[in-house]
Amino acid sequence: MRTWAVWRDNAAVWREIFGVCWRRSRVLFLSVCICMALDTFAIAGIGLALRAVVTGTTESRGALIVLGAAGAAFGYAADVTFSELTFSMRINLCELVAREHYDRQIQLAAMGIEGIEHLEQTEYLDKLTSLEQTWAIGQSAWSAVEAFALVARLFLVLGLLGSISPVLLVILVAGVVPLYFEQRSRTVIQAADEARSQDKRLQRRLFEILTGGATGKEVRVAGTSAHLVRLQREAAERSERVWLRANLEAGFLGALGWSIFVAAFVAGLAVVVDDAAHNPAHLGDIVLTITVGTQLRSLVQNAVRASTNTGGSGRILEPYRWLRAYQAEHVSAATNPAPDGLREGITFEDVTFTYANSGHPALAGLSVHLPAGSIVAIVGEYGSGKTTIVKLLEKMYRPTSGRILVDGVDLATIDTRAWRSSTAAAFQDFGRYQSTFAQAIALGDLEHPERLAEAVAHADAQSLVDRLPDGLDTQLGRAFDGVDLSEGQWQKLALARASMRQAPLLFVLDEPTASLDAPSEHAIFERYMERARAIAPGGITVIVSHRFSTVAGADLILVLDKGRLADAGTHEELLAASPTYAALYSLQQTAYAGP
């Protein structure tokens, strides 16, 4: 039942693929179909033409010999030409459809998912990775057509054999035998492929660790390279053993199937030869039987390959179908407009959030009001839930329970795109875009490139730009022979990107200065505090930090402890009323002041 459902779902995608092929290039689509159909008849034509040559020879009919020879030559030429043409046109069509349709569809579907939960689960990441080969989606549909055409060709050839002698139809039955064994040997190979996939992944990861920039440094210092190389070799040996065993078994199964087929074919041929010995007019049948019969082997093999590819295409269609279904489920249906400005503020109402792959809540029963127009700092130990609040505010996740209210309206009901375009954020794990410096900043708001200089100034990045060889036009990153930046410089760039959006309702800075030195950190905080005061009516600035001292000027400080709100208030209030805050604050003061 499950298999049937998979085939039905695959068929629905194939129908869609053919529709896309038809719309994108009718000429290519029709050419492929016509070439495939003509190729199907070419083999039968060759057999018939050769029989005509032999019959012409035995009956001394010159015209028939010439016609048969010309027909056979034409048939061979057609077979080669049409199969070559079909092959290259199919590739072109698949690439065209991938480039102009599926690449875009997949990217839109991936970005259409409201949150980022799926991006943090390995299984889903694997699925997305396999979708990088978008041409294979189109290829899967054409493999199905090819399998169908090959089976049609098989029946045509067998029909011809049957017309010589019904006894030859026994080859039809024999033809199923190698089909069965080839199928089984492919299953053996597939099972082995799956069985060794973990070792292959391990090999790949170890290779990345050994050759990667960041990991390479650690491996060298720790002196563990020989150990890692050994682990990699062991994984390779395990994988090879599984592969070799499977190939031997598959080879044996294949040989067994073909031996049975050859025995049946030889027996059939003996019947035809015996008949021709008694009736010279049937000599041509021997040629026809050998011509068409020898084609059977490659036909059956190709039919098996095509049908296995068609079945295997589920490997690419399954993640594609999954992505579409997942997107359909996770597309935001919220339609409330985002407010123009905040009047009351943002209220967390008993918000609890648990990550899908985690057993305990990252935030538990959080109830707090962030007043409109305020600067809110979130402090707390590692893993206390600070970033989780940021992600919830940006609608990357939805609360497991409780609500976040924006001026009394549930954030879940506010149109996600509209909400995000009224906010700006510099995330802790910011992107390092290997483009020009200016492009990497402008990504923050493509509609207002004129704000670039201002954003650079806000992030205290002007002196950095001045030092770059081509200023704002400097290419970044090693992938394109560009300049590599230090962690702190990348962070300033991310800050500038977040500063592109002027007067956002919500401005979130998650550890915006973690990689910066103390003077830069101080300058940046001063500037962002100042900016926050000038932000749109009621705009809220949220700053996440480990360093209590730098956010002391915030209007409201939230102290998180293991996912719970331990305390909230101004710096002075907390110093007076919160022993946790006072202790951590004085600890940090002492640590930064030194002995």
Ligand SMILES: Nc1ncnc2c1ncn2[C@@H]1O[C@H](COP(=O)(O)OP(=O)(O)OP(=O)(O)O)[C@@H](O)[C@H]1O
């Ligand atoms: N994607 C995730 N999947 C599962 N658990 C997660 C995920 N992200 C965070 N967590 C867990 O949720 C808890 C809160 O994490 P969060 O990143 O919000 O803490 P944080 O206070 O920002 O920490 P840090 O100061 O280290 O950035 C931690 O226990 C963390 O391990």
